[in-house]
Amino acid sequence: MTFQVAQLQEIEEIDDGRCPFRPVRHHLGISAFGVNSWTGRDAGDRIINEHDEDEANGEEELYVVTVGHATFELDGDRVDAPTGTLVFCEPGVKRTAFAEEAGTTILAFGAVKGAAYQPFGWEVWMPANRFYLEKDWEGAIAAAKPGIEAHPEYAGPLYNLACVESLAGHGDDAIGHLRQAVEKASLFRDMAREDSDFDPIRDDPRFVELVGA
Amino acid sequence: MSRYTVKHIGDIERRDSWIPIREDLDIGAFGVNAYRTEEAGAQVISNHTELMAKHEELYVVLEGHASFTVDGEEVDAPAGTLVFVGDPESHRGATAHEPGTTVFAVGAQPGAAYEVSPWEESWRESGEAMKLYREQRYAEAAAILRDAIERYPNSAGLYYNLACFESMAGEDAATVVGHLAQAIELYPSFRDYARQDSDFDPVTDDPAFKALIEEAA
Numbered sequence: 001m002t003f004q005v006a007q008l009q010e011i012e013e014i015d016d017g018r019c020p021f022r023p024v025r026h027h028l029g030i031s032a033f034g035v036n037s038w039t040g041r042d043a044g045d046r047i048i049n050e051h052d053e054d055e056a057n058g059e060e061e062l063y064v065v066t067v068g069h070a071t072f073e074l075d076g077d078r079v080d081a082p083t084g085t086l087v088f089c090e091p092g093v094k095r096t097a098f099a100e101e102a103g104t105t106i107l108a109f110g111a112v113k114g115a116a117y118q119p120f121g122w123e124v125w126m127p128a129n130r131f132y133l134e135k136d137w138e139g140a141i142a143a144a145k146p147g148i149e150a151h152p153e154y155a156g157p158l159y160n161l162a163c164v165e166s167l168a169g170h171g172d173d174a175i176g177h178l179r180q181a182v183e184k185a186s187l188f189r190d191m192a193r194e195d196s197d198f199d200p201i202r203d204d205p206r207f208v209e210l211v212g213a
Numbered sequence: 214m215s216r217y218t219v220k221h222i223g224d225i226e227r228r229d230s231w232i233p234i235r236e237d238l239d240i241g242a243f244g245v246n247a248y249r250t251e252e253a254g255a256q257v258i259s260n261h262t263e264l265m266a267k268h269e270e271l272y273v274v275l276e277g278h279a280s281f282t283v284d285g286e287e288v289d290a291p292a293g294t295l296v297f298v299g300d301p302e303s304h305r306g307a308t309a310h311e312p313g314t315t316v317f318a319v320g321a322q323p324g325a326a327y328e329v330s331p332w333e334e335s336w337r338e339s340g341e342a343m344k345l346y347r348e349q350r351y352a353e354a355a356a357i358l359r360d361a362i363e364r365y366p367n368s369a370g371l372y373y374n375l376a377c378f379e380s381m382a383g384e385d386a387a388t389v390v391g392h393l394a395q396a397i398e399l400y401p402s403f404r405d406y407a408r409q410d411s412d413f414d415p416v417t418d419d420p421a422f423k424a425l426i427e428e429a430a
C-alpha cells in the first residue's frame with residue numbers, strides 16, 4: 001500500500017486530560033511534518049491548548065479552521081477565525097483557540113524551520129498524560145506501557161515514562177528509559193538536565209553521567 | 214519579535230487554480246498550498262510524482278468533493294477526506310466532482326530540512342515555458358527562461374529547465390552543462406534528478422556532462 005486514506009472525523013480521538021485531539025500524523029504514518037486535529041464539542045470549548053513553542057526546537061505552526069468558527073488568542077490579541085481561516089505562528093507566539101460553534105475543527109501542521117522533522121511520538125504517550133496531570137505516577141506508567149511496547153521507535157514516550165518513573169521512586173527504570181530516549185534523540189539530554197521531574201534521581205551518578213552535570 | 218499572520222484562504226491571491234499559501238504566509242518549515250477549481254470535472258490536483266522534491270504529501274479535501282487517483286487506484290474523497298501519499302514515486306492526481314472543490318496539500322521530505330521549491334518564484338514563466346515544452350517547441354521554451362533568468366538570477370529551477378530545453382533543442386553540450394551546473398550549485402538535488410531525466414539523452418555521452426552528474430553529492 002503506497003498511500004493511506006482516512007476521514008478526519010473517523011480517526012479516534014485521544015483524551016490526554018486537556019483538549020482531546022485526533023493524532024493524524026501518527027494515524028497515517030507521516031514522518032516529514034506534524035499534523036493533528038482538534039474538535040470542540042460545544043461552543044466555548046477550548047480547542048487549542050495554550051502554548052508558545054518557545055523552546056530550542058520550537059515549531060512553526062499553521063492552523064486551518066476546517067469546520068465551524070473559532071476565536072484565536074495570539075499574544076493576547078483576539079482574532080476571529082471562521083471556516084477557511086489560516087493562522088500561521090512562528091515559535092514564541094502565545095496561542096490558544098476556542099470554538100464559537102459546536103463541532104468547530106482545527107487542523108494544525110507543524111515542523112521546525114531549517115531542520116529535518118523528527119516524530120517524537122507524543123501521541124503514543126497521551127493515554128498516560130491524564131494520570132501524569134493528576135500526579136498518579138503508577139497509573140501513568142501502567143497506561144503508557146502498551147503504547148510504548150507497540151511503538152518502541154519513538155523517543156518522546158520513553159522520556160516521559162522516565163519522568164514518571166523518577167517521580168514514582170523507580171530510579172533504575174527511570175535511568176534505563178531515559179538512556180533509551182537520549183540514544184534516539186540527543187535533545188532529551190538537555191531537556192532532562194532542566195527537568196524537575198528528575199530531581200529525585202539528580203544525584204544518581206548514572207544520571208549525571210547520562211546528561212552531564 | 215515573533216510573528217503571526219492570519220488570513221482567510223479566499224483572500225490569498227490565486228494563480229489559476231493554485232493558492233500559494235506557503236509563499237503568502239512565508240512559512241519556512243514545510244510546503245503548503247491549496248488548489249481550487251470552479252468547474253466540476255476539472256483537474257484539481259495535477260497528475261504528478263514527487264520524484265524531484267522527494268516529499269511525502271498529505272492532501273485534505275477542505276470543500277466540495279474530489280476523486281483521487283493514486284497509482285491507478287481511485288479514491289472517493291468528499292470534504293474531510295485525508296489522502297496521504299508517502300512514496301515519492303507514486304503517481305497521484307485528483308479531479309473535482311463539484312464546483313468550488315478545494316484541496317489543501319502539505320508536503321516535506323522525511324529526514325531533511327524543508328527547502329522552498331526551486332520553481333516557486335518564477336512560476337509564471339516556468340508555466341509558460343512548460344506549455345511550449347509539451348508542444349516540443351524547445352527553442353522557444355528556452356528563450357522564455359533565458360529572459361526570466363534576468364529577473365530571477367537565483368532561481369535553480371529556471372537553470373535546470375533551461376538546460377533540459379537546450380538539450381532537447383540540440384544546443385551544444387557545453388551550454389547545456391553550464392546551465393545544469395548552475396542549477397546544481399543552487400539546488401544540489403538536481404544532480405540526482407538529472408541522472409534519470411531523459412531530456413539529457415542528447416548530451417549523455419558528453420564527458421563534461423558525465424563528470425558533472427557523477428560527482429559525489
